[in-house]
Amino acid sequence: MAVPDARTFDAIVVGGGLAGLATQRLAANGLRVALVEKRDRLGGSSALSGGWFALSGTAVQRTAGVADADDVFLADMVQTGGGFADTALLEVLVARQTHAITAIDRADAWTDELKVSAGMTIARAHLIRIRRLLAHLEREALAAGAVILPGHPADELITDGGRVAGIRSAGADFGAGAGVVLTTGGFSRSRELLDLFVPDQAAAMPYGGAGNTGDGLRMAWMLGAGLADIGHVAGTYGQHPDATDDEHELLTANYLGAILVNDRGERFTDESESYKVLGTAVLSQPGGMACQVFDSVVRARSRPGVPLSDMERIEELGHLVGAPTLSELGRRLGMPPGALERTVERYNDSVAGRATDPFGRTGLVNGVGGLEPVERGPFYAYPAVTAMTSTYGGLSVATDTSVTRIDGSRIEGLFAAGEVVGGFHGASYMTGTALTKALVCGIEAADRIAGA
DSSP states (O other): OOOTTOEEEEEEEEOOSHHHHHTTHHHHTTOOEEEEESSSSSOHHHHHSOOEEEOSSOHHHHHTTOOOOHHHHHHHHHHHTTTOSOHHHHHHHHHTHHHHHHHHHHHTOEEEEEEOOTTOSSOOEEEEOHHHHHHHHHHHHHHTTOEEEETOOEEEEEEETTEEEEEEETTEEEEEEEEEEEOOOOOTTOHHHHHHHOGGGTTSEEOSOTTOSSHHHHHHHTTTBOEESGGGOOOEEEEOTTOOTTSOOOBOGGGGTOEEEOTTSOOOSOTTSOHHHHHHHHHTSGGGEEEEEEOHHHHTTOOTTOTBTOHHHHHHTTOOEEESSHHHHHHHTTOOTTHHHHHHHHHHHHHTTSSOOTTOOOSSBTTBSOOOOSOSSSEEEEEEEEEEOOOOOEEOBOTTSEEEBTTSOEEEEEEEOGGGBOSSSTTSOOTTHHHHHHHHHHHHHHHHHHTO
16 A cells, blocks of 8 residues: 655665665765664664774775785685675675775775784775764765654555555654665664574674664565575674673784683684684683683784774773783683693694694684794783674675565565675674675665666
8 A cells, every 4th residue: 555644755774874874875866865763873883893894906905015806805705604605795795895995985984904804815804984984974965965864763664565665663654765775783682583593692792783673674574585694693702791882892812813711721612713603612611701811922913993903992991811920810810720821831832833733723813824822921811702793694685785585586665785684694704794795785775776
């Protein structure tokens, strides 16, 4: 049925994070657009993120002498996803990344920070000033005439003859003649959906945007939308159990040379694996916690102000434990006497080639980077848990971002972008691909609706 007495727009975007703001191109193309956001401010999980984007062939890489290529980027994502990701979606992501690069250029949001991180064989994690990028996109949207409506949760998708024709929000109907774009984020804040889809991960510390309760997924699911990658969703290891929503505090000292030990002072995994893989491993440890243990060599590799590597800030927060000796460090952490020293001695033997590492560690991150012994005091530990920072499985979409049913047919008038979408990550996650996906696919959805 037609939408009665609706506030009518050409397109409605549901969710005000990076993917939603990227659709400002709709207004720039002359469409009347409304962006509805359930919270009282925009940003979502994007504003809480560290700001890392995975991109290939950038000026930052060329300046740093890093020879990356699109086919290597694609191959790394396929490998990281364990063969479960939709290659057609990944190919579009790589081909359209120039749109993201252009948007970052316009926002003047680049930094010079570049590194190898989870899932990469080449340094392609670019640190972007994420809040500057978000603010710039919001200004562009408003300047182009988009209507932004905070405090408007979307409750239901309205259909007309099988086509999505609008949304119901806060008791009012909003019509969308050209389409609705779901950019509602994931379900990291929904214990109900975590228990349903990934019960083994439900004990992870809730994190991500406070509005990430799976709204878009539920609404599209009611219309028969298919799902992708849902069963692979995993928490991220590296957050202090006392961290708050006010500060992004993840630390990955293991990618700089630290080892992970449980509360018995024992190693239990290959520390160079993706922090999603490590997240699952840590959940199975006593108390669901593990300490990143390192020496003064790794401590000196801290990058103040750089997310994932800022040990100064973590020390300011009182979350870094230090001691002059391993014995004293173990005592302060409550580990059995002598356990930490024995573990470090065995690890150092494997680094020196006197023994084989029982967990197969050969590099700092994803097998890249030379290992060094943990031997130069003082010594440090960062106690950390697994946090559900994002849920990288979600709705199934076609390469043009239209939402598809379980049989592959399209739900007419419905598009999706960002964390609400599955198919891009498969079994694991490359650092920075979530933000890249949000920006690229938000722009793609806008172009498809506008016919650009």
